[in-house]
Amino acid sequence: MSQSPLMPVYPPSPANFVEGRGVELFDDKGNRYLDFVAGIATNCLGHASPILVDALTKQANKLWHVSNSYQTELQKTLAEKWTSVTFADVVFFTNSGTEAIEACLKTARKYHFEKGKPEKIDIIGFDGAFHGRSYGGINAAANPNYLHGFGPALPGFKQCKFGDLDALKAMIDEKTAGIILEPIQGEGGCRAATDEYLKGIRELCDANDILLIYDEVQSGAGRSGKLFAHEWSGVTPDIMAAAKGIGGGFPMGACLATEKAAVGMVKGVHGSTFGGNPLAMAVGHAVFGEITKPEFLENVNAMANSIAQAFEGLKDTYPELIEEVRGKGLLRGIKLTIDPQIVRTKAFNNGLLVAVAGGNVLRVVPPLIITQDDVSEAVAILDKALAETREELKNK
Ligand SMILES: Cc1ncc(COP(=O)(O)O)c(C=O)c1O
Structure with missing residues (x-):
């Protein structure tokens, strides 16, 4: 061959x-x-x-793409659906998990910038994490295998031992902007964070004005038995990345955030040509309809x-x-x-x-x-x- x-x-x-x-x-x-x-x-x-094939083919016969210069009702109504069932107030649609992570990281840093603390840029991630293959994603997860050969690690990222609350407490300082973790690590070996651990992280975030970012790209969309895995603990984040299952196989992701956390994400600061594309939105509506039953x-x-x-x-x-x-x-x-x-x-x-x-x-x-x-x-x-x-x- x-x-x-x-x-x-x-x-x-x-x-x-x-x-x-x-x-x-x-x-x-x-x-x-x-x-x-x-x-x-x-x-x-x-x-x-058949449900997704029907949604996709119907949409394919109507409208494929207009760009975000002309937002569609399909996008707005899907964001309304996701915010109605989650902690989030606003949604930014992407085409993949790693793009959703990028949007989460930017949202966290911009929050502190808007609050007059531009020095707060550090994102703490954990060993065994996986956040996709973009520069932001590989630096947030800090897996040496994925960083190797791609130049120096980016500034503003630290890595802590997964499950060790005391180590996390010791790592937090006045530069810490956000903490990112998967409630259940997928690539890292199906390791689930305990409810106590998530509660402890939330308390540290609240006490230090740090944004809690969940990566539910793999654990979300019903996979854990709840719509999102963090619901088992009742500990909500400020920002969350979703992807994979929310598109049921059609490329799609989302950054979800509270209004407070997304304060800096205003006109012109972020964008995507394809994110929220009508084809993805049509499939996304159909997936939502099924997985919320x-x-x-x-x-x-x-x-x-x-x-x-x-x-x-x-x-x-x-x-x-x-x-x-x-x-x-x-x-x-x-x-x-x-x-x-x-x-x-x-x-x-x-x-x-x-x-x-x-x-x-x-x-x-x-x-x-x-x-x-x-x-x-x-x-x-x-x-x-x-x-x-x-x-x-x-x-x-
Ligand atoms: C937890 C997690 N975050 C992010 C990603 C990256 O998603 P994508 O490959 O769609 O960019 C993945 C992909 O496996 C993932 O499992």
């Missing part, structure tokens, strides 16, 4: 997927796979959801319990391979004692897509519409993949 002209930043694909339906994917050879990756926690309604989240919680139980069962069966079961809702991780790629590949060869995350974690982020049959099939395949791994290790 001739060399691909694609920039080789991703590993080669084990299959060429050509079609998806619900939780199923099909490659160009007609092989069927059960998709427990969902475009990395994105296709919340599964592949080719009570029965939708009921299914997420029921399936999450079923998966958690089944994974604990696997842990009992394979104690030498599985250390811990982690996560919340349908953002689940199995911490392995070995490289998770080994099990991931075996699962793939048996027809199941799963992802990996930091710290030897096998990550499972299926569409949120999965059924008990899907869970049973996925667990059976994982069981087989683990059994094959055990056998292979025995023979080494």
